[in-house]
Amino acid sequence: MKTLVIGGGPVGLATALALKHSHASEDIAILEAASRDKQINTDRNIALSLASWRFLSRVGVETDALIAKHGAEIRAVEVTQQNAFGWLQLDAKEIGERMLGAAVPYPHLKSALDDAVVAKKIDVMWDAQATRIDLEGARARVTLAGGEAQVADCVVMADGSKATAESLMPAFRSIERDSGQIAVIAKVQATKPAPNIAYERFTEGGAFALIPRAAGSGAYEWTLVWARRRAEAEHLLALDDASFVSEINHAFGGTMGTLSVVSERSHYPLAWRFVEPRAHGCVAAVGNAAQALHPVAAQGLNLGLRDAHDLAQALSTANGNTALSLQTFARNRAVDRVTTFGFSGALAYGFDRGGWLLDVPRGLGLTALQLLSPLKKELLKRMVL
Numbered sequence: 001m002k003t004l005v006i007g008g009g010p011v012g013l014a015t016a017l018a019l020k021h022s023h024a025s026e027d028i029a030i031l032e033a034a035s036r037d038k039q040i041n042t043d044r045n046i047a048l049s050l051a052s053w054r055f056l057s058r059v060g061v062e063t064d065a066l067i068a069k070h071g072a073e074i075r076a077v078e079v080t081q082q083n084a085f086g087w088l089q090l091d092a093k094e095i096g097e098r099m100l101g102a103a104v105p106y107p108h109l110k111s112a113l114d115d116a117v118v119a120k121k122i123d124v125m126w127d128a129q130a131t132r133i134d135l136e137g138a139r140a141r142v143t144l145a146g147g148e149a150q151v152a153d154c155v156v157m158a159d160g161s162k163a164t165a166e167s168l169m170p171a172f173r174s175i176e177r178d179s180g181q182i183a184v185i186a187k188v189q190a191t192k193p194a195p196n197i198a199y200e201r202f203t204e205g206g207a208f209a210l211i212p213r214a215a216g217s218g219a220y221e222w223t224l225v226w227a228r229r230r231a232e233a234e235h236l237l238a239l240d241d242a243s244f245v246s247e248i249n250h251a252f253g254g255t256m257g258t259l260s261v262v263s264e265r266s267h268y269p270l271a272w273r274f275v276e277p278r279a280h281g282c283v284a285a286v287g288n289a290a291q292a293l294h295p296v297a298a299q300g301l302n303l304g305l306r307d308a309h310d311l312a313q314a315l316s317t318a319n320g321n322t323a324l325s326l327q328t329f330a331r332n333r334a335v336d337r338v339t340t341f342g343f344s345g346a347l348a349y350g351f352d353r354g355g356w357l358l359d360v361p362r363g364l365g366l367t368a369l370q371l372l373s374p375l376k377k378e379l380l381k382r383m384v385l
């Protein structure tokens with residue numbers, strides 16, 4: 001079976017590796033619009049669950065070396081509320097694991113995936129921008145910007161959220177919603193660092209997350225992702241450095257002493273998007289081509305990697321009927337997608353403080369989870385799986 005994967009981002013690369021690993025397709029090519037030497041210009045720190053790391057390792061990515069060299073392990077997550085009771089600590093040790101996950105800068109993750117694809121001898125066509133997909137019986141034809149075309153038994157759209165699925169194939173529809181929020185992002189250090197702990201905090205302004213990141217020379221750093229309503233985010237971005245530092249310390253409290261900011265601030269508009277249907281004929285959408293989530297819950301790529309895994313599973317049991325397998329894939333992915341959207345939404349908006357009316361039940365919920373060990377273990381298992 002010949003498969004074309006459109007998009008050489010992390011999900012496209014992982015999908016190609018998973019297809020190869022499961023022997024679902026013997027002839028796989030990745031079409032990537034960018035040039036081979038294009039610099040990746042993002043400082044994004046990607047936190048992946050233990051399950052995502054294990055999946056990447058199984059399909060051939062050198063994850064241990066990547067995390068050791070460029071990553072930061074996340075051994076516990078602490079959930080708190082600003083100016084209200086309620087505290088929850090989720091620790092990997094409670095379920096017999098060393099870590100719940102690890103965070104790695106996007107460019108390093110991408111280059112480890114690129115290396116794995118080369119090692120597995122999967123073809124990558126650079127400067128190959130797909131412009132159109134047409135079904136031809138049980139197969140599909142992909143036309144490139146230069147006018148040339150390729151025909152395959154299966155086409156995987158992994159072209160991320162900058163493209164719209166319907167521009168490649170009108171059978172697909174993107175449904176988008178602007179959350180009205182902007183994520184303010186910065187690198188921070190602390191005077192009393194608690195290494196390997198991630199923080200999620202309900203603050204008066206919105207969800208406040210600190211995700212560990214690797215820093216050289218024995219220093220510890222976190223990526224701050226603070227989701228705020230647009231006007232508040234614009235205000236935060238316009239503040240002078242000292243005032244911004246004072247705002248984040250006020251919001252976070254003294255858990256790690258005093259926080260300082262060690263980078264420029266950046267920002268990212270927060271929009272939700274999902275594509276329906278997930279599959280049409282022998283064409284399916286995965287990763288950000290299928291859905292884009294609010295990044296405060298750090299779930300987008302985790303979800304995309306589960307797409308890659310499930311697609312390879314469905315195709316490896318295809319029995320020659322790709323369209324039917326892709327329908328099964330679409331059905332199987334529905335629950336995970338809705339649940340992850342719900343979880344990210346709860347973090348994004350549930351963290352948006354609503355006065356004591358919400359503080360009290362939220363505080364009780366956090367405390368109950370902290371005290372009820374079986375419930376907490378269940379939550380921990382769900383986080384790493």
Ligand SMILES: Cc1cc2nc3c(=O)[nH]c(=O)nc-3n(C[C@H](O)[C@H](O)[C@H](O)COP(=O)(O)OP(=O)(O)OC[C@H]3O[C@@H](n4cnc5c(N)ncnc54)[C@H](O)[C@@H]3O)c2cc1C
Pocket residue numbers: 006007008009010011012031032033034044045046047048128129130131158159160161162163183185268286287288289295298299300301302303304
């Ligand atoms: C600030 C921020 C923080 C985040 N943090 C986390 C986190 O901690 N954990 C997590 O799990 N997720 C996180 N995410 C989400 C994560 O970054 C995305 O889910 C992930 O990058 C999506 O990967 P992808 O391969 O689907 O898409 P992309 O990374 O967008 O890759 C798409 C690729 O397709 C190529 N392409 C596009 N159009 C075409 C075409 N027509 N033809 C050929 N090629 C094409 C592009 O050049 C690109 O290489 C975060 C997102 C943001 C914005």
